[in-house]
Amino acid sequence: MYDVIIVGARISGSALAMVLADRGYRVLVVDRITFPSPTSSSTNLIHPPGVNWLRRWGILDRLNEHSIPEITHYSLQSGPARLVAPLPSVEGVGYALSPPRISLDQALADAAVAAGAELREGVSIQELLTENGVVTGVSGVSKTSGKMSEKATIVVGADGKNSRVAQLVDARKYRDQPVLSKSSWTYWEGLEQEPLVRTYRKNRRHPFSWPTHDGLSIVGVAWPTDTFPTGDPEQTDRSVIEAFTDVDPEFAERLRQAKRGDRWLTGSVPNFLRTSHGPGWALVGDAGATRDPITASGITHALLGADLLADAITDGLENRPMAEAMAGYTARRDRLIGDHYDYTRDYARVADHSPEERALIAAMSRSPRHGQAMIGLFATVVPPEQFYTRDNFRELFGYLGGAGEVPWTSRLVRWLIEGVPGRPAWASGTADRLIASKLGPMGELLLRSPVPGGSGRRPVSAPTA
Numbered sequence: 001m002y003d004v005i006i007v008g009a010r011i012s013g014s015a016l017a018m019v020l021a022d023r024g025y026r027v028l029v030v031d032r033i034t035f036p037s038p039t040s041s042s043t044n045l046i047h048p049p050g051v052n053w054l055r056r057w058g059i060l061d062r063l064n065e066h067s068i069p070e071i072t073h074y075s076l077q078s079g080p081a082r083l084v085a086p087l088p089s090v091e092g093v094g095y096a097l098s099p100p101r102i103s104l105d106q107a108l109a110d111a112a113v114a115a116g117a118e119l120r121e122g123v124s125i126q127e128l129l130t131e132n133g134v135v136t137g138v139s140g141v142s143k144t145s146g147k148m149s150e151k152a153t154i155v156v157g158a159d160g161k162n163s164r165v166a167q168l169v170d171a172r173k174y175r176d177q178p179v180l181s182k183s184s185w186t187y188w189e190g191l192e193q194e195p196l197v198r199t200y201r202k203n204r205r206h207p208f209s210w211p212t213h214d215g216l217s218i219v220g221v222a223w224p225t226d227t228f229p230t231g232d233p234e235q236t237d238r239s240v241i242e243a244f245t246d247v248d249p250e251f252a253e254r255l256r257q258a259k260r261g262d263r264w265l266t267g268s269v270p271n272f273l274r275t276s277h278g279p280g281w282a283l284v285g286d287a288g289a290t291r292d293p294i295t296a297s298g299i300t301h302a303l304l305g306a307d308l309l310a311d312a313i314t315d316g317l318e319n320r321p322m323a324e325a326m327a328g329y330t331a332r333r334d335r336l337i338g339d340h341y342d343y344t345r346d347y348a349r350v351a352d353h354s355p356e357e358r359a360l361i362a363a364m365s366r367s368p369r370h371g372q373a374m375i376g377l378f379a380t381v382v383p384p385e386q387f388y389t390r391d392n393f394r395e396l397f398g399y400l401g402g403a404g405e406v407p408w409t410s411r412l413v414r415w416l417i418e419g420v421p422g423r424p425a426w427a428s429g430t431a432d433r434l435i436a437s438k439l440g441p442m443g444e445l446l447l448r449s450p451v452p453g454g455s456g457r458r459p460v461s462a463p464t465a
């Protein structure tokens with residue numbers, strides 16, 4: 001009998017196993033794969049909060065065999081508007097990392113075992129054991145020893161987006177949307193790079209690139225699913241380089257001087273949240289929340305989920321009935337990741353920015369505080385509800401450019417904020433509504449934020465070390 005059985009031993013499963021085993025619980029973690037196991041379905045950018053968990057848990061020390069540059073800046077270029085800003089820090093970690101998944105997954109599994117968890121590889125879980133409607137264990141097949149079954153106080157599905165555990169407990173999906181974007185990406189050798197994540201948006205294409213490990217770089221482009229170009233590898237080379245030439249000819253030239261180091265990979269996933277706890281079971285990582293990879297937030301949020309679930313399970317093993325301890329877990333996770341999930345879904349439409357949005361990106365490039373907060377938002381450091389506030393955007397309009405760059409609608413908003421004599425509340429309220437109407441789902445956050453002058457949330461300053 002175990003305290004916890006975890007199905008899936010990559011990011012969320014091994015992280016959870018490590019934390020719980022370290023607290024002294026009997027943990028069994030199983031995976032149908034055997035380590036080391038490559039995963040060709042994911043790039044590997046980890047934002048500062050994720051890097052901070054890996055640092056705290058000693059995982060970074062296990063990746064020393066690789067040279068992994070610290071990525072300190074992210075950029076967003078949309079037409080002529082270009083924002084480059086340093087990442088805000090989380091507990092002194094002001095950088096992202098992009099370690100190879102094969103080594104990261106292995107390091108997490110090794111750390112779980114070192115903490116005292118039992119890892120069984122080559123075990124595929126097929127069914128759940130239940131008693132009176134409560135999940136009490138798992139059964140499956142081991143590649144080496146045939147049929148197996150084990151019991152535990154709680155069973156966790158950390159088994160990815162097609163979670164078998166979620167399927168067996170019939171976990172409900174919500175806020176779901178089908179695949180929105182599809183990307184082609186791979187590793188390049190010999191590409192001259194700054195410590196920068198580059199993202200671009202133009203002509204319904206989203207080129208991206210960043211340095212990863214051992215001199216390699218990720219290079220790719222995301223398209224809306226309906227315009228994703230198919231073709232042989234040479235055609236994909238041309239499509240990708242053409243997309244970069246359209247947005248950044250200088251970087252495209254660097255690409256021409258470098259060499260594609262692997263075959264092209266294609267990635268796309270649907271978007272959903274799932275109810276992530278019930279009698280005797282819980283879900284973590286992609287099993288409970290899967291989103292488009294366009295904001296590269298899956299690993300960071302899988303680590304966040306593992307941290308959160310570890311505390312809920314600990315509470316249930318120590319202080320009160322498990323059902324009571326787990327009661328708020330799904331809602332707590334959604335409060336932490338839900339707004340960023342919506343931001344990601346909106347971004348994954350790969351829609352071109354409107355002239356008003358471009359004017360705001362240009363304004364952010366003139367205001368270091370706003371620029372860093374925007375980059376921090378993308379990187380899951382700054383919560384969207386802290387960024388999309390009336391205060392923050394009214395102030396941002398003070399950084400708008402000249403008439404040639406700014407559409408008349410944005411100039412009208414600036415006049416409503418700054419130009420109406422006496423600055424009456426009706427004028428700034430109208431400005432807020434006009435701003436919100438251009439921000440998609442994030443506009444709702446802005447309208448929910450406190451009216452300046454009243455009590456409530458303050459505009460965001462990006463956290464510092």
Ligand SMILES: Cc1cc2nc3c(=O)[nH]c(=O)nc-3n(C[C@H](O)[C@H](O)[C@H](O)COP(=O)(O)OP(=O)(O)OC[C@H]3O[C@@H](n4cnc5c(N)ncnc54)[C@H](O)[C@@H]3O)c2cc1C
Pocket residue numbers: 007008009010011012013030031032033041042043044045046123124125126158159160161163164266267268269284285286287293296297298299300301302
């Ligand atoms: C194209 C693409 C690019 C991405 N790029 C990034 C990025 O740059 N940065 C980022 O943060 N995220 C990225 N992601 C998302 C990221 O890959 C996932 O969020 C992350 O892998 C989730 O980790 P996990 O441990 O929850 O699940 P997974 O990594 O999917 O692991 C699940 C494990 O469960 C095991 N399993 C499944 N079923 C069973 C079973 N029945 N029995 C036993 N074992 C089972 C599997 O073998 C697997 O090892 C990307 C995703 C895609 C598709």
